[in-house]
Amino acid sequence: MLDERIDRDGVAVAAELTAVIVAVTDGQPIVLTIEKGLALPSGPFQPDHRSLQAGLRAWVETQTHHPLGYVEQLYTFADQGRKQGSAGRVVSVSYLGLTREAPVVRGWDAEWQPWYRFFPWEDFRGPGAAATAVLMPALRDWVSSAPDPAEQRDRERRVRVTFGPDGQRWNEEMILQRYETLWEAGLVTESRPVGAMLPDSLAVALGCPMRHDHRRILATGIARLRAKIKYRPVVFELMPEAFTLLQLQRTVEALAGRLLHKQNFRRLIDQQALVEETGGVTTETGGRPAKLFRFRREVLAERQVVGTKLPLVRAV
Numbered sequence: 001m002l003d004e005r006i007d008r009d010g011v012a013v014a015a016e017l018t019a020v021i022v023a024v025t026d027g028q029p030i031v032l033t034i035e036k037g038l039a040l041p042s043g044p045f046q047p048d049h050r051s052l053q054a055g056l057r058a059w060v061e062t063q064t065h066h067p068l069g070y071v072e073q074l075y076t077f078a079d080q081g082r083k084q085g086s087a088g089r090v091v092s093v094s095y096l097g098l099t100r101e102a103p104v105v106r107g108w109d110a111e112w113q114p115w116y117r118f119f120p121w122e123d124f125r126g127p128g129a130a131a132t133a134v135l136m137p138a139l140r141d142w143v144s145s146a147p148d149p150a151e152q153r154d155r156e157r158r159v160r161v162t163f164g165p166d167g168q169r170w171n172e173e174m175i176l177q178r179y180e181t182l183w184e185a186g187l188v189t190e191s192r193p194v195g196a197m198l199p200d201s202l203a204v205a206l207g208c209p210m211r212h213d214h215r216r217i218l219a220t221g222i223a224r225l226r227a228k229i230k231y232r233p234v235v236f237e238l239m240p241e242a243f244t245l246l247q248l249q250r251t252v253e254a255l256a257g258r259l260l261h262k263q264n265f266r267r268l269i270d271q272q273a274l275v276e277e278t279g280g281v282t283t284e285t286g287g288r289p290a291k292l293f294r295f296r297r298e299v300l301a302e303r304q305v306v307g308t309k310l311p312l313v314r315a316v
Contacts, residue, residue: 015045017056018094020221023101024238027250030112034063037113039211056095065105070237071097075220096221098237115222118207118215122175123257134205136165142185172256173227176219226256233274236295242278244290
């Protein structure tokens, strides 16, 4: 039974738990979904759940059979009307989890999905620039359709800051602001009237929709992770026990949607003393044998106060 409370206006308020579970496989960031990619794992917080996090773990394991490792609370979503078909208000407590890909159960149509399927404009290793170029005319039309000059200036500023047109800096952490701008502009499926159609090229550039506000929750999780890999070594939760430096770089690039400068990346990794050699090598890279490394877990205790910075440096 859905755990509900009644607010002062007599409206039922339900508590829900939602999970953004991320892995990286072969240089591709993926997210665990249900309903064939239409939703994130989620379920009501119930009286028999010992805690919010315990309830979340129970729902994820029930819907996907995937056990959770590293989990942190992400954000609480409580906007009115955020869950279609609900008679009352649904407050969603979301969590971000980092793991490694493993098979999932099909009972809830659970499957791993590339996260750039939902945000193609965010992947500047490949189609991101082209997708953004497709979006810009529609965003400019939205700016010019503002009802008054003040609103037009505000829309223009938001597009400039979030999408960085005309050669301005692209901030990879602003994925949520970019999605919300597209939502307000009436471009993404979640904010368009039912049946409203867009040109095929624009529809592809806008990515795949999700139910309710789950794409917004996913954007929030990606933004948190993109910010966090710059000052905490959480990326190693996504790595195998032993890995090459190239695999580590490709994982950071996948999360950030950016290509990195190889020499600068490795120099900063050395300066941070985040990894150590295992003594082994691998020939899976296709070239000469590459050294294998592991994360130095003791670095967490060494830098508990000052923090540990994983470099995110752009390619030149």
